[in-house]
Amino acid sequence: MYRIEDLAVTLSQYLPYEQVSTIKRAYYYAEQAHDGQRRKSGEPYVIHPLAVAQILADLRMDCDGLTAALLHDVIEDTGISREALTEQFGESVASLVDGVSKLTHLEFNNQVEKQAHNFQKMAMAMAEDIRVILVKLADRLHNMRTLDSMPAHKKRRIAKETLDIYAPIANRLGMYNFRVDLESLAFDAYYPMRSRMLxxxxxxxxxxxxxxxxxxxxxxxxxxxxxxxxxxxxxxxxxxxxxxxxxxxxxxxxxxxxxxxxxxxxxxxxxxxxxxxxxxxxxxxxxxxxxxxxxxxxxxxxxxxxxxxxxxxxxxxxxxxxxxxxxxxxxxxxxxxxxxxxxNPQANVSFSHDRAMKWAQGLIEIQQKAGNAVDFVDNVKNDLFPGEVYVFTPKGEIVELPTGATPVDFAYGVHTEIGNNCISCRINRRLAPLSTQLESGQTVEIITAKNAQPNVAWLSFAITGKARTNIRHYLKDKQTENAIAVGRRLLTRSLNAFKTNIDDLVDEQINQVLEFYQLSSLDELLESIGKGRHVGYLVARQLFPNFNEEELITPTSFKLNGSEGMLVSYAKCCSPIPGDPIAGYVQVDKGIVIHHLNCPNIQDHLENPERYIRMSWGKEIEEDLNISLIVSFHNERGAVSKIASSIGDTDYQVSNIVIIERGRISRLRLNITVSSRIGLADVMRRIKSVRCVDKVIRETIIAK
Structure with missing residues (x-):
């Protein structure tokens, strides 16, 4: 059984009398606040904060940290407010207690979201004062030591959370003893059979x-x-x-x-x-x-x-x-x-403290750019991997990264702008793909360009929280920017049918439509149109409810100019390329999906004529798009090699060759990247010139 007298004896070994008195006063304050409350084990609740304080006293925690440990559940579990704690024990203690407290007054959709918000709040408090996490770890350690009194399903949930979050944090802060105790207790609770057998x-x-x-x-x-x-x-x-x-x-x-x-x-x-x-x-x-x-x-x-x-x-x-x-x-x-x-007041052990504070403060940047609390927790988990690699900058400085990190992680680790402007890299002075997994001892040089920007493909191999958060943040901003631009073009096109344009709209018209769609600004409306949540024609109709239908003119076609970014995608069912006759379909949260005009799937879209858009290719369009060719050829020795080599000395990229039918006349599927119908015609002409080739056709739903 823990007693305040025993804690006071421990504290008197390293704290002055006045501070020990403050901590004892905090205990009696907590005892009164938790009066009548009991733990699942049946013992008085105040035993728990007293145990937490004893754990921290063994680590020689300071006065404010120990006071907060004794009061850490007061805001959450009693009627005492933060203001009352501030008045009694000062702002520093109240801030620590508030950082440890859970979000008890908010409603969440599920347990995962609740845990994510709790952790996010705690992490932000930790970035301001690292003692928050020490109190929380001590709190979790005592809870794990007394876990047997909990129902089985809660034991497993708490043990899993401990293994996923709290033990890795203890490891990240270098607290080996805490990590070992947390992992051993959680392993025994989550995998009791495996623990006993091992x-x-x-x-x-x-x-x-x-x-x-x-x-x-x-x-x-x-x-x-x-x-x-x-x-x-x-x-x-x-x-x-x-x-x-x-x-x-x-x-x-x-x-x-x-x-x-x-x-x-x-x-x-x-x-x-x-x-x-x-x-x-x-x-x-x-x-x-x-x-x-x-x-x-x-x-x-x-x-x-x-x-x-x-x-x-x-x-x-x-x-x-x-x-x-x-x-x-x-x-x-x-x-x-x-x-x-x-x-030893003269000792210098600030090395681990400074590093821990740097990591904790780095959480603020991740939090600011994360979409929500769940994304934040996922990104922080990526930074809690125990394995590490140590690589060098060209100037010989060491950069620490988690095992599996790539040059993209390295670039963002050096500076956010270097990551955003990264285009390639050199590893040990040799050019290497950005997806290369780094190894300790390598020297990494990042090559940047002013107009470069993050690529969505980086998310498939970037693993650090800072890299992933910055990439997502940039892409989200870019997508919003593109959506507003596309939405403006779509609405302008629809307004042309009403013989007007966006600049001629008056505030009264705009405000009326914003109120109807429950939006706050014109940019928000344009973004919503660009992302397909609202249809340009219907918005235009709302702006001019009394317009005579007979006076409407046919809207002009929407020209693709290659600047639409992620708001335009190309249907895989018909794989249109520049020069093909095309039509667009506005799909919610995907923007415009481009189909070949003769694609059977576009007929389904015609049932929603307001979402169907006449499209044409802009003169400046330069899109590299994937298409499939079906090649029929006489099955002779080296035939496939001859077909592949016929376009091997060109700029066209062959991504895959698959034999789909074998016989006297065989057939293969050739996946290739081209940028126009002229390029496609050139590829088909080269393949047809091979002596063993019988026929070359473009594989689309139309061809079938």
């Missing part, structure tokens, strides 16, 4: 070797002492969820996991770490390719250590070598900032 297997394989572990510790200690190196040594097993993840990810058995057993060696100076590494490699055979120097190149969460894997007594074993200061940062991450300052 625990038994580990115990069977390694559990009987306690004597061997002690002998190993003494052996290493003796060898280090012979070289006058002071160090503490501990042999341990890797925590169970980490082993499970490796078995799942790498599809390996327990016996194939190399670092189930680990040795941690902690010394006083960083140069001793390298001396110890040499001694360890002289005592045991190192495993090739398993050495990592995180002292020279720390992880993004501030973690520093030397890692190597050796074989001892026939078993692979990971050895971690670090200093006392590195050990504190490795165990407590950002929390070491307070722990070390409390015990």
């Amino acid at each position: 625990q038994r297997a580990i115990h069977k394989r390694y559990g009987q070797r306690a004597q061997d572990k002690e002998t190993l510790e003494q052996y290493i200690h003796g060898e280090l002492a012979a070289d006058y190196i002071e160090a503490s040594i501990s042999v341990r097993e890797k925590h169970i969820y980490s082993i499970y993840q490796k078995m799942q990810k790498k599809r390996r058995s327990l016996g194939e996991i190399m670092d189930v057993l680990g040795v941690r060696i902690v010394t006083d100076k960083s140069d001793n770490c390298y001396r110890i590494l040499g001694i360890v490699h002289s005592l045991f055979k190192p495993v090739e390719g398993r050495f990592k120097d995180y002292i020279a190149v720390p992880k993004s969460n501030g973690y520093q250590s030397l890692h190597t894997t050796v074989v001892a007594n026939g078993l692979p074993m990971e050895v971690q070598i670090r200093t006392t200061e590195m050990e504190m940062v490795a165990s407590n991450g950002i929390a070491a900032h307070w722990a070390y300052k409390a015990s």
